[in-house]
Every structure is written in structure tokens, then in C-alpha cells.
Amino acid sequence: PTGDAVATGHVVFYDGQDQLTGERLDYNLKNGTGVVYNARAFSAPYYRLSGERMERLDESLYKIYRGVLTTCEDDPPLWSVHFGSGTVDFDNYVFGQNASFWVRKVPVIPFIPVFAAALRRERQTGFLPPTYGNSTLKGYFAKVPFFWAISDSQDLTVALDAYSARGVGANAEYRYILSGRAQGTATGFFVDETELRDDVRGYFKLAHNWTIGPGLSFKADINHASDDDLFREYGDRLFERSLQRTDSNVFITKSWQQWNFVGNFFWYQDLTTPRSVELQRLPDLRLTSVRQPVPGVPRALWELESSAVHFVREVGSEGSRLDLHPRALVPIRTYGTLTFTPFVGVRATTYDQKVVGSKTVYREDRVVELTTDAVRTRVLGETGTDFEARASRIYDVKAAGIAQVSHQIEPRVNYTFTDGVAKDKLPQWDGIDTLARRNAFTYSLTNRLLAKTIAGPDERPVKWELARFLVSHTFDADASTRPFSDITGDLIIDPNRYFRFRADAAYSVYAGNALRSVNSDIGLQLQDITATIGTRWNKSANISFVRGEAGARLSRYLALRGSSDWDAEKGVFVENRVGADLHFQCWALALTYINRAGPSIASGTQTPRADHEFRFSVDLLGIGAIGTQAGFGP
Template sequence: MFALPPRRLSAITLALLAVHAFAEETPPESPIHLEADEAVAHSRTEAEAHGNVVIQRDTTEVRSEWAQYNSETDHLKAGDAVTMTREGDVLTGNSLDYYINANRGTLENPDYHVAQGVARADAVKLLFDGPDRYKMRTARFTTCPVGRDDWYLHASTLSLDYANNVGMAYNGWIQFYGVPILYSPWMNFPLSGNRQTGFLAPSVSFDNRNGIDLQTPFYWNIAPNYDATFYPRYLADRGTMLGAEFRYLQPSYSGQIRADRISDHKDEQDRYSIAFLHQQQLLPRLSMYAQVQKVSDDDYFNDFGDQVAAASQTNLPRELTFNYAGNGWSGLARWQRYQTLQSESDPVDIPYARLPQLYYASSPQWIKGANISITSEYVDFSHPTKVDGQRMWINPTITYPLVQRPYAFVKPKIGVHASYYSLNDSETVEGENSSRVLPTFSLDSGLIFERDDTFNGQAYTQTLEPRAYYVYIPYKDQSNLPNFDSALTDFSLAQIFSENRFSGNDRINDANQITLALTTRFFDGDTGEERFNATVGQRFYFQDQRVTLDAYEKPSTAQESDLLITFGGRLWRNFVANYALQYNLKEQVTARADAGIGWSPGEGRAFNLRYVVNRNVSPIIEQFDISGQWPLTRNWYGVARYNYSLKDSRSLEALAGLEYNAGCWALRLAAQRYINDDSDTDPDQEKYTVTYFAMLELGGLVGLGSNPVSTLRQSIPGYTDMLTTNSIR
């Protein structure tokens, strides 16, 4: 044992002396660097320092008034205003008892500041429980900055395990502005965006369908590629719903299963929903896709889903599909049927089942420079009330570009569409076996002119693009053929440059027509971004259109189609405008128009206005829609949407809300009202759904209430979530 005389030494001298004293025995994994005003080495393994002590190893630094270190046990004691920094975390306290390599020990009366200052905590005692693991006794935790005590999580024991991304609080309760708002004997929360097992934030909402709606989901992180979520849900007016979802992911397959069930007190029946989805790569070129959806009754989504679910869930698929990708060809085999959800006021046509559907497509390279396509299909259609049977068709086509230049193109295309039907006994369709063979020809051509210019000192490039598209298909009577999957396509600029105005394969229009269109575009000369475009187009018929969708429809004798005009783009900074018009020149009336403007000058700032009229459908649609998000004061944001039917003089959807961002906590309030069941026979009996949202988010820790973010994103184009929070570390 030896001792140094008690005297002040420079930090550099003490650092070198400490390294020399501790290095003669088996050294630790990394050297210890010691700086202090005074130091005493009691042996080759023990040293003591006083005054402005700084001890460093790797990413750990300890500052204190005094310190004792044993290099053999790697044991450090320090006291009187200890400050410890570990990987950005800052811990202060009265006394430290710590084994450096093991990352174990205690810190008395700690204050804990998480790396980058996104969270902090204090406690009576802190226990180091291994790398990136802390336990605190009688602790408080918050993400509010120093000087703001808006909310705290209190716990008798608080565990922060950054290695496994989980925080746990035992006998925990949350205090918001001094008021306790939630207690739990055990709660856990994520420390980053990664997933973890535990209860998710409860969701509470209220609507006029179900009353109070409380959901307390539990998430089970089974493995990196498996998880499950359980959804116990209490609806005050209906009872308790039990739901669960299981997800799985493997290198060659993935999928999910979800099921919900409730004994509905209001409707006095058992109601349920089942959804199954599976995707799998069976072989390098063979894949499989399967899905099954089923609900107990037609009103399930109206009663238990949101507006999007109620509107979109009409035909629930049950299908099994196999896809094969060959060299230059592909094939598909599918078995498909649906559960169709009906509405008393708006009955839905039940689609045909395909049992099975076999599809083939190839692009052989038989002629250099030509684009050859061969597609074919076999389907066995089944329907409970309509004529059904089997349909086969093949459609080979060849396109040979005569001119293909940056400034011009001429592309003739020829093909044959051959179909054969084998029908079951039917009284509505003549004959059990029918066939149809139709040749098709089209010629697509266009020019592209460019010029460079400037406007208000800004360089731009303008194009002028005339285009002509001719189609010839001879007439063939198809009134004796069934209609399994054909419908009249929506008239648009995309449709007038297609051969067939019908979708599906049961109707092929006769055609002797030409489409003429003119497009101009303006591109930013510096960035190349398209700033504006405008197109005008019209189709001209050289003969009557005799093929109709149904036998009772009259052939069209029009010599020209409606005029189509579209224009729009980013006209100025963040201001976007678009307009589309379908105009009937013969009757001089607007058949359809869609006009919209959008302004988004920055995050949290969006304004949208849209007007739509469509006289091509029955009943006629005429609506306007206004929506937006805007800052009201420094921390308050307002959100709103109003969708109104001018034809019916009624609101279709109204939404309003407020969002408050305090930095370490946020509040969302919103209310939404929309039509749930539209009755044309008795408008007074329209059923509206009114839903109220309220969500309190406490930093990255927990959210209490029902979150309207998904609803706001669907309703307000350009909506920005201004209340997102960072992970706790």
C-alpha cells in the first residue's frame, strides 16, 4: 500500500496516474480516465479522489465531489451532487453506488433526464438493473420540459427497459394539472415506436347508435413475426362485444384473422363478423391468395363500423386465387363468391359467383418491333336467380408502331375477340350455346410540339399535343348473350381513348368512330415540374351505335359525343385548382362537372372547396363540399368539413373539431354527423349517425379516449397530424 501526499494535481497528471495505477493488474475491458483536484492511490487496485471529480469510461461519465474506485471489482462510489451521463441520459442525485461493467447499482434521490430531453423522472432511489435498464422507487415520470409540470405518471415502482422497449409502472396513476385521471395497479407503455405486449390505450366514444362505446384492447407481441390483439368492447345500448385479431408473417406467407361477436340486447340477436386474409408464395413462380369475409346481417357495419366501413362494405368476398408467372406469360385460377349486404332503400344487385375463373395472358416476341398480346379466360358463372353458365373467350392483338419518335407516334392495332357461351337451362336467353367473333382495329396517333418562353421572369416549357384515335369494330347482334360482368364505363378522357365503352367481356360495342383531342402542358423551366395542363376532347361517330347493354335499350344515333374539357394544376405556390366538364352540345346542358380548389400553405394549414354535379346518374347528384384545417391561435387548430346536397337540400356529412398541442400533451375534440340509412320514400325517416371524439394524448406515453385522426384524414384532403410525438428515447 502506498499513498500520494494530499496535494492538488493537474487533471492530465491524475488521468495518467490513474491509468498507470489500475493497469498493472488485469485491466478492465476499457480504460478508466480520472480527473480530480486531489487523488490518493491506497493500493494497486484502489484509488480515492476529491474535488471536481470526473470519471469516464466509454459513453459513461460521472462527475461528483468525491469518488472511490476499485479496479479489481470495477466498483465506483461517488457522492455529494453526483451527475452521471450514459448514452445521452443525464442522472443527478446525492450518492452513487455503481458497478460500471455490470451496469448495476443505485443512485439516491435521482433526477433522470432521458437522452435529447424528451422525458424526465425523479424518485427516492434509482436502481441500475443492467444495460439500458432502470428501476425507480416512488417515482414520477413525464415528457414535459423542466419548469412545466402539466402531467405526471406516478408509480411506487417504475421500470424503464430500453433494451426491450417497455416501460412498466406498478400502482400507477396519472395526474393531469394536479387532478388524478387514471389509476391502474399495473400499466405498461412503449419507449419507442416498436411494438410490445401490454394494454393499449383505452378508446372511449359516444354516438346515437350505441351510446357509450368503450374499447380496451390488449396487444400480445408473441414473436417478431407473430402478434395478436384482443378487443373487448362495451357498447352501452347493445352489450359487450368480444373481438380478436391474429397476424402472422413468414418469409413465404403472411396473413391475418379477425373475429368479433356480440349478443345484441337492442336487436335481440347474436351478431358477428369474421375476416381472414392469407398470402403465400408456394413456389418461385406460383403464389396463392385467399380471403373470407362474413357478417351476421346486412346492418352490421352500419351499427358497429365507421362511415367508411358502412359505405364501402357491400359485397364481402370469399375467394381463393392462384397466380403463376411464366416467361412472357402469366396465369390465374380463382374461385370467388360474395355475401351481398342489402339496404331496404337501395337494393344491391348480387354479383355472379365465379366457380372457377381461369385466366391466361402472354406477350410473345414473334415479330420484331411489334407488341403482341394474347389474353383468354374461362369462367363458370353461378347465380341464385339469373341465367348462369360457362363463358370462354380469347383476344389476340398485335400493335406495330409505324412511327415512334419523341415528337410523334402512329400505332395501328388489330385484334380478334372470340367468345363462346354454354348456358344452363334458361327461359330468358335464347339457346343454350352461343358464340361471337369480332375483329377489332384501332389507330392511335399524335404529335408533340414544344416551345420555351418566360413569364414574369420565370422560364417555362409549353407543349401542344394533338391526338387522333380511330376505332373500327363491325356490328354483331349480342342481345341473345347473357350479361355476366359487363357495364357501361364512365365517360371520361381515358374512356374515349379505348376501344370498348363497356367493361367486362359480354358486350363489345360496334364502332366506326374517331376521337380528337388537344392537350397543352406547362413545365417549370428550372425543376421540370408540370405546373398546369389542359385538355379538350370529343368523339365523332360515323354510324349509329347499335350494341346496347340490355335488349330493351335503344341504339344511339348520336353523331358526336359530349365535349370533355379538363384543366388544372398548381397555379400559384401552394394553390391547386382542377376543373372537369362534360358538356352536351346538342341539348346545351352540363352533363357533369367537377370543380375543386385546394390551398395548403404549410403544415396544419389546408383549405378545400369542391362542387360536383352529375346528371348522368339517377338520382341526379349535385353537391358542394368544403373542408379545412387551420391554426386558430398559437397552439389551437380548427378542423371542419361540410358536405351538402343541393338537389335534396340536406347535409350529407358535417364534421367539426378542435386540436390543442401543448408540446408534451395534446387534446383532440371532434364531432361527426352523417347519413346512415337514406330513405327515398320518406325523407323524414332518414337515419343519421352522430359520433363524438375526445382524445387526450400524454407525450409518447398514452392516449386516453377515441382518436379521430383516421376520420380527419379521410374527410379533409391535405390534413396534417400536428400532434404527433417523438418516442421517449
Template sequence: MANWYHYAAALALAASPSFGAIAQETSAPDTTANSEQVVLEADYVYELRDENSIVAEGNVEALYDGRILRADRLVYNRTTERVRATGNVVIIDTDGSQQFSDEVEVGSNLSDGYAIGYSARLTDGSTIVANSAIRQSDGINAMDQVIYTACPICEAKGQTPTWSLRARRAVLDQETQMISYRDAVLEVMGIPVFYFPYLAHPDPTSDRRSGLMIPSAGFSSKLGAFYQQPYYWAISDSSDLTIAPLITENVNPMLELDYRKRFYSGAININTSITREKDFDSDGQKFGEEKWRGHLYGSGRFALTEEWQWGFGVETQTDDLYDRRYDIDGQGDKRGIYQSQPRRLLSQLYAVGQGDSYYTDVSLLSIQGLRGSDADGSLPTVTPLLFSEKYWDLGDYGFASVNASTAILRRDVGDDSQRVSVGADWSTYKILPGGFTFEPFAELRGDYYQLDQRGIEDDNASRLVGNAGTRIAYPMIRPGKTVDIMLEPEVMAAWGTSNSNDPIIPNEDALLFEMDETVLFDANTVAGYDLYEGDGKISAGLTARAVWKDGPELSATVGRRWRSRPDPSFEKVTNLDGTTSDWVAAATADFGKALRIDTRVRLDQDGLELNRIDTRLSTQSSRWRATGQYYKISERLNPNQEEDEGFFMTGEFRITERYSFIYGQLRDIANDRNARKDFGIAYEDDCSRLELVYSRTELQDRTQGPSENIQIRFSLKTLGQFGSSDFD
């Protein structure tokens, strides 16, 4: 909309002293002319001496400084030094935007002029129409009876644009780069929807500007009627602040702030809110003490050198249900080198260094629990957590590395622990005669623990653990005309230290792990340091892959592990509890966008009963896109001794060219309930998208839930999201 005033620049011929260089239709443009000259072509060119004017008629085309003007007639008055173009006036600017008018007049100084019956098609595809457009010498540009839309307009079809903005008057201030409207009406499908006595926004060609953003309003069973009005403050070229006060019917106002800033070496992002209110449930009923409440989510990362960076992540809130009461997003986002678990807030301060032959990270961690079972002070503070590794390429002798790690855990409630570990690894890779691959390896690690455990006299523990062994594989390939087939049987055999797991050592970092196909051929399959897999073990597996020339690909891995003796430190869920593991397998069928299926299974060692399955499917075509996931865990692996089963599905099916059906469901089959269910309709064209979605969840977290809502979202091209309402 802002580019309408370029017509004046395109008519710079009026100010050019070289205007007398007028060519007849048969003349070729003078490409040697300097940028101040005008190249003019027309069917007829003549002079009106009485009026001291030059007239060009018939297919007039003027070229000046990369801009083109076309018209039926053009008149240049030498006395007034003004140019008037009439009849099908078209101006093509250097950026490709096109402007149309019935009549255009501009002065020689290019600082003032007008256009009658003005319209323009901008580079982003949007269109603006006005009865008249006036450019003043002070940089104020005004249009009367304005219509603006980003929807494509086809006069032949006579279609009404999906949305348009009508205004009695629009003014562009070139100095402030702001566009303001008087008596503006937003029309959807030709029907007036919103009226604005005054509306203003930055010129689309301008830099970031401060101002009001699109508000959100609606009704919620928790908050009642609510209205949130964001204000964007462009503080500087490198920083901004969004201020969004929330006014509600049932509870006190809440203020939300979002601050961003870039530095020469990094950036920070802070999101926070504050209010003074009591607790309230999903029905808006208040209880408890009125006090200050809020949240703070933030992150930052900065470069110290080319190889070293430092950063921080902050996650905290005054109440464990605060984010659910006010529907605050962001819990679970990664804000550093570590990511929090669901319903746990993780704050971290860290430094990371990585070079050609080393890696180091060190961090301070603090965890806040949001689950109902989390006791205050029971989650640890880690001061610090460190890992560092240095490695060497030994040429024909393989690769070697040394590493060090430490973890110091402090609790207000519960036991403290401190660990220091130092280790070394070596491996090499050889190809034997016949095509066998041979990969011997060895690892050794020493751990020292200083513990603070009640009822235990000796609060120190140390151990030396290690493994040595080899991996042998025989990769085979059979090329074909239509499909290539690859098979690779592999065996890993290793012997490690016995009695590696002292009962006095607490398990802090290996609470959730499982031996599956991803670590089947590792000597020590345990993630973390507190548990270690020693003793003798053998793993055997087979990987198969088929790749068709026209694209489809199938792959699968299946295997099993045998141990020399059972270790009571490993529970059944780890798949290391006995001397023989369950069968583990993974398979992928990839047919491109049309279909992809990924499946992982664990079959019981006795009878091949299904202990675990996790299948993910994705598909996409011109009419639909969908993603689904199914999981099932038998009661033998579930700590609750109950079977867990469910599926997740989300997708969109296009019914017609414009209308789509939206569906999503997270189903808890074991408990016969919908953790979440969504369905709705969507309308989309080249300039807008409208969604109407109904959602319901049957989950309940203390005073929050179950709940349901209807969400309406209307997005306009070039104007953004115009509104959103929630009804719980």
C-alpha cells in the first residue's frame, strides 16, 4: 500500500532538462543517455506553441531511471513545468510494482502531484485502489476512498475478495513511515466485520516500528470474558519488547512481557508475566491466599571465542499450575544444552568448547517440579555437571581418547552425592580378507563417590570398571536392475569387570534407559555413569536393506544379547535383568511423501510375546497430510504393573479446493479416555486462512481439567493473525 507514491518518481521526466530529447515512434531508445535523460516513444509528438507545451499521443511510453510510464496522452507544459498523463496510465517501478490511474499530474520538483482513479499492484501481490491520491511536498501522501486487499482480483470473474480493508482516508507519512486510516472497515467475503475509527501500522517497506499489535479476546470458563492487547516497542535496532496486559472478568489483570536483544556475540530472549491473585480451578472458582504470582522463561547464548560459547536458560514459576491456569506456552522448550522433562522446569548456566580434537561442557543445573508427586526440595541442584574429552588419531593404530566427568548433587530434602570419573577409550577398524570388518575396542574408567546417605557408616565408594572386546561384521551387497539388496550380520563379544554396581552407589543418571537396537552392539549399553554393564556379553544381529531405483526403501535390524550372569542392579525394563535379553527390532518402510512407517518392537525371550511396540506413520498428498503413532507397553515392563496402550493422530484432509477437515486425537486406550481430541474445518485461499476447531481433554491435573474449548483463528496475508478466541 505504501508504494503508491512512486508514480511521482516514475514521472521524473517532468523535471529533466533533457526532456527536449523526444523521439518519434521509429526511433530506438538511446541507451547511451545518462540517468537524468528521458527516453520517450509515441505515435505522434507535436508542440503547442500558444500554450508552450509538448504533447505525445498514442502508445506513449517514457523511460526514466529504470521506471516506465505508459499512457494514451502526455502533456508537458514548459511554463508551469508540470507533466500530465491521461488515459490508461500505467507506471512500472524498479521493484516490479505496477500502478494504474486514469490521470496523473506531477510537478517538476517531484515533491507534489496527484492521481485520479488510482490503483496499484505491489510486489507482494497485494492490491490498493483509491478514488484519488495526492502527494504533498512535505512527504505526506493521502488517498481518499481506499480499498486494500492481499487477495488476487480477477475482474473477468467478478469475484469478491476473501477480505479487504476499506477506509474513508489513508495517509502515509514518509518521514515516520507510518500509514494511518480513518473510518476503516474490515470486510470478509464482502461483509463488514470490524470497524476502526482509527487504524495505523508501519509502511511495509519500513524497518521495525513500535505500535499496537492484533489483540486477542474471547471467553473462558476459567477467566470469563478476557481481552489481551499486545504493544510492540522497537527499543533499538537490536532490541524490542512486547507488552501484553491481560484483562479478565473473573480474575485480576495479568501483565506479560517478551523481551529480545541481540549483541555482537549472541542474543537473549526473556518471557515473563506477573499478577496478584488467588488460586483458581478450571471453573474459575478462587481459593487460597491472594499473592504475587508469575513465571519467567528465558535463554541466552554468547560466543567467547571461535571454539567456546557460554549461555543460560531460566525456567521458573511461582505455582506448579500457573502455566495451565493462564494457558502460557513454552514449558518444555529447549533453552540450553539440556532439555527438561515433561512438567519439570530446568534452569541452567553452561559453557561449551569444541575443537578439532576435544570437547568440553560444564553446567550448573536447577530443577523445579510441577508434578503433583514432586515434593518440595527433593529434586537436586547440580553444582556442577562437567564432561571433557580429548581424542587422538593414531593412524594405523586406531583412535584413542581420555575423558573426565563430575557431578555434584545437592538436595534440601533427601541425600546428596558427589561423583568424579576419569576414563580412557581405544578402538580401531580393519577390513579382513574376505570382506569381514574387524573392530577391536577397550575402555577403562575409575569412579569415586562421596555420599551423604542416612544409615550408612561409610559414605565413600570407589570402583574401577571396564570392557574389552571386538565387533565383527560381514557386509554384503547385491546390485540389481531395479533394486539393490544389502545384508550385514554382526556380532559383538566383550568381557568386562564383574560386580561393577555397588549397592551403596545411588542411581541418579540412569533411571530411564533400555537396551534396544540402537545400543545392541555397545559393550556398555547403559546411559550415564551410576550404573555400568560389566561381565561377559555377546550380541548378535542382522541388518537388511533394499533400495529400489525409483525411490522406495525398506530396512530392518533385529538382534539379541546374552550375558554371562545376571546383575540384580538392572530391572526388567532395562532388558539386561537376566542372562538373555528380549529380541529387539526396528524397521522402516520409506515411500517418500506418500508413506513412511517406522516401527520398533521388543519381543519376550520366552514365547516371543509383545513387550513393547512403537509405530509411527506419516503420509502426504495433494489432498491430505497425516501423522499417526501407536504404542503399547506390556504390564511386565510397566512399573505400575499395568498395560499401557494408546495412539496419537493428527491430520488435515482437503474436501474441496478451499475447505479442509482438521482432526487430531491423543487416545489413552488402556484407561479408555481421550487425553486430547480436536476436530474442525478450515478455509484457505491465496490471501487468508480461517480455522474453527473444537478441542476437548479428559485429563485432570489436580484443580485443572477436564476442559473443552472452541478456537477460532483468522489469518490475513500481509496483516497477520487478526484474532483468536477460546471458549472453555
């Protein structure tokens, strides 16, 4: 009548998909509660729990005394968490008190007041793998992140950042989805440098995307740093430490069938000088039309580009500009492969400022314009033509997995004549303002190889661009000096999924200049090996840079990685990284050594000391980091 039952010996009890075994089971058949003694439990996919006594409180919910948790298959396990008492919900979490962390039979961390971990959930609330290390400039450091799965549409990651030679700080990332049309991310970092100069420094970023309705969207990308040196001192990767400014954009776009509108607020924070010279656009409004038929004129099309911009900056001229640029054109297609498109247009640009002189700002070492309030309108007329053609031929290959290759040749020629009135005393804010008389030919030749794979009877062939080579050049007949532009070339080779090559170059036709710039990137991706090499060389900017990166999986347990950035112009290894990742059945270890040396890209000043950094991170399968509520500190 009471529903009590007792089982002894090798007892096996199934609670949903979870299996429990023990020496004795006291169970009430009516209310589903009971006790398993000397119990062991397995919860998919890899959680293993044991305890002297496990009391079943509800479906999948247990109270455990003198419990042990691990995800290791070995006995004794490579790592485990022991706790005096705790609660486990096999569908949700495990929570323990008076805990300790063991490696094999050794209590490495003898006391952890409170331990918690999520079970089975795809987005688990709990500690993430911490990172510890030592840096020449920051001292010993620790980063202990905690992930909070707030809901299906929100999560928050908060990390403690502690540096023995700097101070204590934190960083956070909040991600949200407000609806199927709106989502965003807010991130931030701060550090209280109590050990250095007693200063609070930090960085904030907000990114928000909102699709308001059909064709209407709002986007924001806002960035701000507390000071110019923050990224150089706390950035991890080279691109962060070499940032020269942070950009912020807030814009709304609206698209119709034949029109597009973009309203943009753009501002930035210059990280190289206290007072910025570059322009900010507050706001920048642009309305453009797609090409559309001219009513009553067969084959004729028209298009419009227009903008209204208010320029703001701390040093130099600022003001407003309205620009209208309508064009009419008539595409004429002949012989099936040739397209001849004559065009005519006008550009009217109105300014509220007039240049009256210039001055040198010695602190910024720049010459800036002096302007006064005055409305001026520049009118430019333009005419010209575009000519383009395409010829192709298909070759049967049937080798190396390629069935066919199509060779396409695309010559293009553009002639543009531009001239007008009121072209002097105008502010020079961007490329629109520099437009003047022009009588130029631009010609280019593109060669493409398009490949198609060999496909089986039930397969679809894959098509891709095997190679592309583009050469272009411009001649301005009215240019008083140097009418010929640089010859530019762009080459892409993508023969298969393992190898990719891309390069571009600029060559001057004038004696004494020759090659002006060369950039290249080579990528190799095999099953267990990846490697990339990139070069950047620019003669006028005094840039000569080489970057290499490689990774190799040597076995199922070990992977190696490394990267190097070499400034050949200054003869300095800007950054070197080497690392190893060890993966085992129930844990993983990541080791990284970083050497940062040489001049700062952002300021051009010599770093007083090279920064040697070593870091490591341990990841326990299914758990992440082991620690108290506040996580492991340094």
C-alpha cells in the first residue's frame, strides 16, 4: 500500500535516458522518489557522476552526498571534481558545495567553496576556459570568462582581466536578438591601472542591425577608446595594436525599385594625434537611381548620383556641399559581343565655403586651408563613351578533375572629357572636389579561365573562376605633366581547393620610378596542414612587409601553429607567435608564446622593451573552467 520497494546487489535504474547503478535502491513506486547507495550515473553525452548516496527528488533531479563529477573514461579519471554535497538536474545543471579539483588521485585545488556547471545544453551557463600567462610589460595575468545564457535570444560573456604589473579590469560581450529583424552586440573593456599610473582606461563598441521593413534598414557601428595608446598596449593581434583610428557609423538605408537612399553619420577617433585633420561627415546623405529608360527615347537610359554632406573636423576647413550628377547614355550592342555606350552628363556642386588662403599647423605638421562663408557653384560637363567586348572559347580538358575550361577575353576602353566653370577657390575635401578638366582614355584587358568539374551521373558539376588576369592603364591628353598613369595588374589563380594565389602590382612608365607597389597572398590548405604567406610593398609609402602563418595537425592529440610578421623596411620582426594545442578524451591544453618587438606601427616610436608573453588555457570537456563563483584568479 505504501509503494516502497527495495533492490540490492547490482542495481540498474533508468531515469529517462540517464542510467544509474548502485549497490542498493530504496524506491517509492507512487511518488517516484528514492535513494541509490554507492551510486554511479552516466548522463549523455559524456557526464559521469558518482556518490555515496543519491536521493531522487523528481524526474532527473537528485541530491548527491560525497559526489564526484568527471567526463573522463579512465579510472581513476584524469580530472574530477569532488564535492561534499550537491544537486544535479541531468537535464540542466550540477551544483556542489565544499568542492575540490583532483588530477588522478591528487587534490590539486583542495578547496572550492562553490562549484557549478551546466549539463547537456547547447548554450551552457558557466565558466569558460580561463587563460593564464606572463608578459614582460603586463606581468602575470589571468583572464577568467563566465558565460550566461540569459535566454534563447540573449547571452552575456563577462571576463575578469588581472595584470600584476598594471591592475585589474574586465571585459564583456552582450549579444541579443530582439526579433527576426533586429540583433546586435555590445562589447567593452576597462582596466584600472593601479600598479602603473592610477588611470582607468577602456574601450566600447556597439553594433546593431535592424531591418525595419521591406527595403528599409538601420545599422549602427559605434567605437570609442579612452586614449590613443590603448590598442597599442592592450591589443592582442597586430592589426589591433597598429590601429590609427576607430570609425563610427550610424546609417539608415531605403531601397525602392529604381532608387536608393543612404543617410549616414560618420565620425572617427584619431589615435595618432590629439587634434584630427581628417574629415568627419555629419551627416552624409546620398540618393542614387539605377539606370532606367528615358521616356520617349528608344534605347536611351538615364541615371543620377546626388549627395549632401556636412564636413566637420578639428583642424582645417569645414562646411557643407551639395552635389548633383545626372547622366544619359545609349548602350548599343553590335555583333552579339560588342557594346558601345556613348554618354553625356553634367555635375553641379555647390559649396558654402570659399578658400582664401592656407596655413601650416605645426603641431600636426600639416598645411590646411583657410575658408570664409561664401556660396559657390562649380558646374562641370562631361561626355564620352564606354566600349567593351567579350570573346570566349571552350576547351575540353578531362584531367585533374576538370571537364572543361572556358577562356574569356574582355577588352574595355573608356573615354571621358570633362570641363566646366568656377573651378577655383574650392575646398578640397574629397575626390569630388578635385575633379577638373580631364581628357582621358582608360583601357583594360581581362583574361579569365572558368573551369567546370567532372561530375558523376547523379552529381552536378561545380563551376568556378580558375584564373583571372587584369591589366589597366590611363592616358590624360590634357595633363601638363605625367599624362600616363601607373600600369596596374591584378592576378588571381585558384586551381583547386588546396591552393590559391593573388597578386597586384603598379608600374610607372617614367624613368626612375619603375615598380611602385607589389602585393601578394599565397594560401595552401591540405587535410592537416594550412599555410599562408602575404607580402606588402609600396615604394612611396616606404612599406615592405611580410606575414606568414601556418598550422599542422600532427596527430589526433597534437596540433602546432605559428605566425610571423616581418617589417623588412625597418628590419624588425614586429610579432612572432608559436603555439601548440593538445587534445585528449576529456581535456585540452592550449599553449602560446608571443614575441612583440620593434617600432610601433601607430606612432613610429621605438617600444622601450620587447614584450615576451606566454599564455596557456585548459579546457575540460563539458565543463570549461573549474572555479568558485568568481572563477580562478591569478
